[in-house]
Amino acid sequence: MSHPHPFDQAIALTPTGPHQYSGATSPPYGNMVGPFGGVTAAVVMQSVMQHVQRLGEPISLTVNYAAALADGAFALTARPVRTNRSTQHWVMEITQPDANGEPTTVITATAVTAARRETWGVDDEPMPPVPAPADVPRARLEARVEWVSRYAMHPITGALPTVWEGQGDGSLMQMWVRDDPLRALDFCSLTALADVFYPRVWLRRARPVPTGTVSMTVYFHAGSRELEATGSGWLLAQARAQAFRNGFFDQTAQLWNEAGVLLATTHQIVYYKE
Amino acid sequence: MSHPHPFDQAIALTPTGPHQYSGATSPPYGNMVGPFGGVTAAVVMQSVMQHVQRLGEPISLTVNYAAALADGAFALTARPVRTNRSTQHWVMEITQPDANGEPTTVITATAVTAARRETWGVDDEPMPPVPAPADVPRARLEARVEWVSRYAMHPITGALPTVWEGQGDGSLMQMWVRDDPLRALDFCSLTALADVFYPRVWLRRARPVPTGTVSMTVYFHAGSRELEATGSGWLLAQARAQAFRNGFFDQTAQLWNEAGVLLATTHQIVYYKE
Numbered sequence: 001m002s003h004p005h006p007f008d009q010a011i012a013l014t015p016t017g018p019h020q021y022s023g024a025t026s027p028p029y030g031n032m033v034g035p036f037g038g039v040t041a042a043v044v045m046q047s048v049m050q051h052v053q054r055l056g057e058p059i060s061l062t063v064n065y066a067a068a069l070a071d072g073a074f075a076l077t078a079r080p081v082r083t084n085r086s087t088q089h090w091v092m093e094i095t096q097p098d099a100n101g102e103p104t105t106v107i108t109a110t111a112v113t114a115a116r117r118e119t120w121g122v123d124d125e126p127m128p129p130v131p132a133p134a135d136v137p138r139a140r141l142e143a144r145v146e147w148v149s150r151y152a153m154h155p156i157t158g159a160l161p162t163v164w165e166g167q168g169d170g171s172l173m174q175m176w177v178r179d180d181p182l183r184a185l186d187f188c189s190l191t192a193l194a195d196v197f198y199p200r201v202w203l204r205r206a207r208p209v210p211t212g213t214v215s216m217t218v219y220f221h222a223g224s225r226e227l228e229a230t231g232s233g234w235l236l237a238q239a240r241a242q243a244f245r246n247g248f249f250d251q252t253a254q255l256w257n258e259a260g261v262l263l264a265t266t267h268q269i270v271y272y273k274e
Numbered sequence: 275m276s277h278p279h280p281f282d283q284a285i286a287l288t289p290t291g292p293h294q295y296s297g298a299t300s301p302p303y304g305n306m307v308g309p310f311g312g313v314t315a316a317v318v319m320q321s322v323m324q325h326v327q328r329l330g331e332p333i334s335l336t337v338n339y340a341a342a343l344a345d346g347a348f349a350l351t352a353r354p355v356r357t358n359r360s361t362q363h364w365v366m367e368i369t370q371p372d373a374n375g376e377p378t379t380v381i382t383a384t385a386v387t388a389a390r391r392e393t394w395g396v397d398d399e400p401m402p403p404v405p406a407p408a409d410v411p412r413a414r415l416e417a418r419v420e421w422v423s424r425y426a427m428h429p430i431t432g433a434l435p436t437v438w439e440g441q442g443d444g445s446l447m448q449m450w451v452r453d454d455p456l457r458a459l460d461f462c463s464l465t466a467l468a469d470v471f472y473p474r475v476w477l478r479r480a481r482p483v484p485t486g487t488v489s490m491t492v493y494f495h496a497g498s499r500e501l502e503a504t505g506s507g508w509l510l511a512q513a514r515a516q517a518f519r520n521g522f523f524d525q526t527a528q529l530w531n532e533a534g535v536l537l538a539t540t541h542q543i544v545y546y547k548e
Contacts, residue, residue, distance in 0.1 A: 059488060059489075059522055059543055060488065060489040060543045062336040062338075062384060064334075064336075064384050064386060066355065066361075067356060067358065081367075081379040081382060082341060082378070082379045082380075082382075084341065087340075087488065089338055089379065093355075104356070105355040105363065106356075108356075109384075110338050110382050110383075110384060110489075112338060112488050112489055112543075114488075114521070116520040116522070117521050118520055119520055119521050119546065119547070120518070121517075121518045121519040121520060122478065122517075122518050123516070123517050123518075123519075124444070124445050124478065124514065124515045124516055124517060125516035170398070204396065204398065205394065214333060214361065214386050214388075215333075215334045215336070215384075215386055217336060217489075217491045219522075219524045219543045221517040221519050221522075221524070223519075223520060240398065241398045242398055242399035242495075242528065242539050243395075243396075243397050243398060243399065243495040243536045243539065244394070244395045244398065245393075245395040245397075245497075246390040246393055246497060247388070247393050248333055248388070248493075250539050252526060252541075262516060262517045265516050265524050265541075267491060267493070267526075267539075267541050269334045269386075269493045271361070271388075272393070274393055
């Protein structure tokens with residue numbers, strides 16, 4: 001392609017050996033320090049998706065942010081440590097050289113893939129009643145970080161505060177969101193979207209304290225068929241916190257497509273200062 | 275102690291080298307095949323808790339069940355792969371010998387520990403209004419598996435069905451629960467309690483189909499102080515599913531102490547048949 005989507009550039013990996021890849025951070029998805037954490041999680045997912053030994057589709061992914069990924073090149077390993085009849089377990093790691101050139105761990109991760117079969121099923125968490133995407137204006141964000149401009153975000157409730165006077169009283173956010181420019185949803189972009197929410201503590205306290213995601217888990221309820229049915233359409237993204245205590249809060253979130261199919265549920269634990 | 279608590283026996287590990295331990299499954303916590311998964315997660319937590327290089331207290335733990343742990347001995351490795359100023363990242367693995375005596379991966383896991391500081395905080399998920407533990411009778415379970423008898427479970431809503439005629443219409447369970455015999459709560463027993471719920475699909479469908487947890491994550495909102503304040507008291511345990519689709523469902527759960535402090539939030543993704 002002469003004009004690949006910036007997301008495809010951001011998650012591109014070059015095989016460098018068995019279970020090994022090299023990659024590089026991508027300025028269009030830059031955050032305050034290093035890249036948007038959602039894209040880092042997507043890169044980890046991509047290392048499994050393009051692995052020649054992969055069995056089936058993603059069921060779960062956990063990414064631990066051990067240190068800030070520095071802008072530039074990184075090495076990624078992805079190993080299938082156990083392959084069963086219908087499930088496969090993966091261990092991943094991203095390293096970057098330290099000051100002495102020694103590789104040091106920046107990201108640890110695990111994943112499970114599986115050959116899914118058709119079974120009975122039901123969504124027990126229905127999509128909440130919300131206005132249609134066209135009826136909700138796009139957030140006009142002062143894009144102090146680049147990655148925010150890679151998503152069209154239409155907040156319904158819980159938009160980023162515009163005054164910071166400690167007036168917060170809840171942590172619930174709901175928004176319509178999709179890639180900008182448009183891109184058909186896949187497991188990697190769904191992974192990135194699981195991290196698309198600004199920090200819950202900023203909303204709950206209406207104070208922009210320093211934060212950083214420590215660990216994120218994504219459970220994939222969508223298979224290829226649900227992704228294909230979603231295409232480049234809107235997702236309803238909902239997030240809230242359950243507890244803030246002594247430097248860490250959690251976030252629990254859901255992502256539905258516009259037809260109301262729950263595509264993923266996701267959780268993270270986040271460091272906050274003060 | 276002449277009579278150690280069966281839980282302490284079940285999670286006992288013997289150091290066998292740097293970052294290495296040996297352990298063994300424990301009949302009092304036996305499940306249908308191998309041990310109760312919550313105790314296996316607790317053993318993994320214990321490998322971090324008793325590691326000489328541990329910094330701080332647990333923030334998160336993810337355990338992936340790659341295969342059924344066979345009754346008997348196992349080897350466990352726990353490595354601190356990154357130690358920062360106030361956080362530390364861990365990678366763990368349990369292996370057992372295969373038919374040829376080669377070690378094979380049964381469990382993969384990651385954890386984060388941290389030196390927590392006092393900060394602003396709030397519980398955003400308040401304990402639901404429920405009757406007091408003394409006003410809720412203990413479940414009389416046909417203990418077809420041994421581990422169930424290691425917990426006093428007092429279900430408030432969503433008790434294990436007694437008829438299996440497909441009459442289910444929700445997945446919410448709430449119960450008071452604690453160790454039996456009594457034992458002061460610590461990070462390992464809280465980890466095990468995060469897995470104390472019977473499979474959500476049994477409740478939702480009122481059909482006891484085969485299931486198995488694939489991956490579980492625990493976020494610890496409690497520090498030592500909250501654990502000490504809880505002692506051997508009751509926990510309110512609440513769990514529900516968000517989606518059941520094509521062989522896997524999720525579970526999202528909370529554990530409060532009787533004073534209403536949210537001690538842990540936890541999630542898992544579970545295989546189900548049919």
